[in-house]
Amino acid sequence: MSIIYLLIPIAIILAGVAMWGFLWSVNSGQLDDLESPAHSILFEDDDHLIPDDAKPRDDNETK
C-alpha cells in the first residue's frame, strides 16, 4: 500500500500538467472559437481522393 505515497503525488503532478496545458490553451486563444474547427475537418477538398463509383449522388446538397 505504501505505493500510494508515490502514486498520489504523481497523480497530482499529472493533474498539474493537464491544468497547465488547459491554461495555456485558454490564454493562447485556442478555445475562442469552439464551432468552426468542428466543421472545418469536413470541408477539405478531397473529392479527387474518392473513387468515382463510391461517390454519393448529391441532389440537395445545401440541405
Place this chain on the structure above:
Amino acid sequence: MNASQDPLKHEQGCYHCGLDIPPGSQYITQIGGVDRQMCCPGCQAVAQVIADGGLENYYKHRTSEATSPEAISADDQLLAELSLYDHDSVQSSFVVQTDKLTRQATLVIEGITCAACVWLLEHHLGALDGVEKVSVNLTNHRARIDWQQSEIKLSEILLAIHSIGYQGHPYHPDKEEQLLERETKLAMRRLGIAGVFSMQIMMLAAALYTGAGASLEAQYETFIRWASLVLATPVVFYASRPFFEAALRDLKTRHLTMDVPVSIAIGGAYTASIWATLTNSGEVYFDSVSMFTFFLLIGRFLEMKARHRTGRAGNALLNLLPASAVRYDDGQETVVAANELQQGDRVLVKPGHTIPADGRIIKGSSSIDESALTGEYLPLTKGIEDSVVGGTINVENPIDIEVTQVGASSQLSSIVRLLERAHEEKPQVARLADKVSGYFVAAVLITAATVGLTWWQINPDHAFWITLSVLVVTCPCALSLATPTALTAATGTLRQNGLLITRGHVLESLAKATHIVFDKTGTLTEGNLSLQQIRTLSEITDIDSLKIAAALESHSEHPIAKAFHKDPRVQNTAAAETLTNHVGQGLEGIVNGQRYFIGKPGFASQHCGADLSFDDAPDRSGQWLLLASEDQPLAWFGLNDPPRKQAATMITSLQQMGLEVQMLTGDSSAAVEHIAGQLKINRVISGVSPEQKLQHIQKLQDEGAQLIMVGDGINDIPVLAGAQTSIAMGSATDLAKTNADAVLISGELMRLPQALQLARRTRSNIRQNLGWSIFYNLIALPLAATGMIAPWMAAIGMSVSSLVVVGNALRLTKLGKTNPVE
C-alpha cells in the same frame, strides 16, 4: 396562409442567398456543372467568383444561406474607400508589423452565417498571393490576416472579401469588448481548474469512503486527506473566488443573494476540513466543496456565454457611417477618412452614397433615404439649407453639404445615447427575482444558524456537521436548478428552430406577455417596394406602359425606380433619352421619340391638360405613380411593400392566444392602413419618431402591459432596448440584434407564436420543478436539522432531487406544433 397572395412564387429561392427569385429572372451561374438561378446580379457575381475560385464546396457544406450581397461590383467609391486603408496613418490603429515584411490585421467580417463561410473566407483569401495566414473566428466574426506588405495591399484583401459577398471592417476593440474577453477567459480558467481538480479529489474521496473504518490504515487516510487538501486549495482560492467576492459585495450593500450561503458552505466546509486534517479528527468535505464549486461554475459559465453572445455593439454602429468622404480643400476634391471631418468642412456627396456626417445642404437638392433612422422607406426631398443626418443615403443628385456636427454630437450618436438610457431603465423583472431569492437565502441562513446553535446546546460534537448538512440540503440546488435547466432546455429548442435568445429573462417574459408590438417595414413587410398593379387609362397595354416607365426609371437609384428594375418583364430596357430628374416630383424623358412624364400625379399630368392628383388614384393603398404623355395620362402604377408570407397567419394565432397585437411605425403613408387591414391589426400608431416609439411602449408598460417588441431597423433600437422583451429580425442591423433580447434568425414569423407557447410550457415546467424542490426541502430540512442525515447523504439527496428537476426540464426539448403551415 393565404394562398391567393402569391400564386406563382413557389419556386426554389436564390441558390446563393435563398431569397425569392423574381419570376423570369435571368441571373444564372454554373456551379459544379449545374446551372443555378440567382435572385440578383449581386448574388450572381459573388457565386461566379466562388465558382471560379474552385470553392463550390462552400454550397455543399453550408448550413445556412448567405446574406444577400449589397453591391454588385466594386465601384470607384468603394475602391477609393478601401485604398484609404493602405495609408499607414489609418492602419496604425489596427495593424501590427509582425516582422520586417509581414503585417497582421484583425478585421470584423460582416455576413458570416455558418461554418462554411469561415471555410470559404479562409480558402479564398489564403489563395491570394502574398497572404500568409488567415484565420476566421466563427463565434465573434473576426478574421486575423497576415500578409506580405511587398506582395499585396490591404485594400486588395478587403476587395477580395467584398467579391465573395462579405464586408471587412477594421476591428477596434472598445474597452467593454476587451473586458468581456478577459471575463470569458477568466471564467474558463476557473471552470477548468475546478473540473480537473474536483475529479482528482473525487477519486481520492472514493478511497476514503470505501476504506472508511477498518480496511484503510490510519497513516494512508491521513496522507489522502493531505493530498485532497492540496488539490482543493486552488479550487477554493481561485475557482470559487467570484462567489466570495460577490458575497462580500452583497453583504456590504446589505442585500442577500445566493452567493452568501454558497460562500458560507464552501468556506465553512473547507475550513472545517483543514481543521480535521490538521488535528486528524472528524470528517473532511473536500470532495463536496470542489464538486459544489464545479457545478455552480458550470451554471454561471453557461449563463455568461448566453449574455455575451451578441456583445459586439461598438463596431456595428460605426459601420453605418462611410469610411471616406469627398472634401473640398481650396476648391479641390480630396478623398479623406470620414473621421477626419471637422465642423464647417464642405463635403460632396454623390448619389447612392452615405452622408458622412450631420450637416446642411449648401448646393443642389436631392432626395435622402432616411430609412435607417426613421423607418420611412420613401426618401425625403431636401433642398438648400435643409439639414441632413450622417448615416443616411443620398439617393438622386450630387449635393454639397457643410458639416455641422461630428462624432459624439451627431444624431446617430444620440440614438445610441437614447439606447443606453433605455437599457438602464430595463431590469425590473430581474430585480423582483433577486428580492425573492434574498428572502429565501435569509431563511436558509437563519434556519442553519438556529439549528447550529440548538445543537451546540445539545451536543457540540455534532453541531458542525449537522449545520453543514442543513446548508447542503437546503443549498438551493434543486431550487436554483429548477429555473435554469428549464430555461436552458427551452432556449436550446428555440435556437434550433431559429429563435436565438440572448438574455435570461426572455422566456419568462414571453410567457407573461399581454401585448405584442410590431414595427412595420422589414418586420411585418419585406422591407422593399415592389410593383403590385398597373391600371391603364388609355388604349395602351400594361406591358407597353410598363416598358415606357422602366425606360424612364432605368437610371434612377430611387427605391421606386428599383421596383421597376426588379420587375422581370422589363429587364434590360434601354434608357430613355434626355432624362430629366425633377427632385421629389418625378422624371421626364423621351422614349421612341415621344416625351413622357412619370411621378406624382400632379407633376405627370400637368402637360396633358388633365389635372390629376392622388385623389384620382384607383385606391388609397400603397404608393401610386402616374405615367403620362404630353397628350394624355396613360397608366397608374401601384407600388407596395408586401407583407411577409406568414404575417397574417402569425397575427391571427397570436390573437387567438389572447395577446393584443399592435403596429408601431415611423411610416405615415397610406400603406400603413392598408397593411394593417390586410393583417387584421386593430391598433396602429403611425408616423412616430424613435423617441415617440419609446414613449409609447413605456406608457404601455407603466400601465402594466407585459410587452414584446419586434423590430429590425436602427430606428427601432431604442424601442427594442426599452421594451421589456424585444425580438429583432434576422435581417436586422447588427446593432439592432445586439440590443434585442432575442433574434429571429430564420425570419420565419410563425416561430413567434410557437416560441410563446413553448415559453408558457416552460413556465409551468418551472412551477413543477419549484414545487418538487420545495417539497423535497420541506422533507429533508427537518431530517437534517434533527441530525438524521449525514453530509454525504445530504449530498446524495440533493443530487437526486436535482436529477428529477433536470429530467423534467428535458421535456422541453421538443417544440410543440402550432398550426403547422404547409
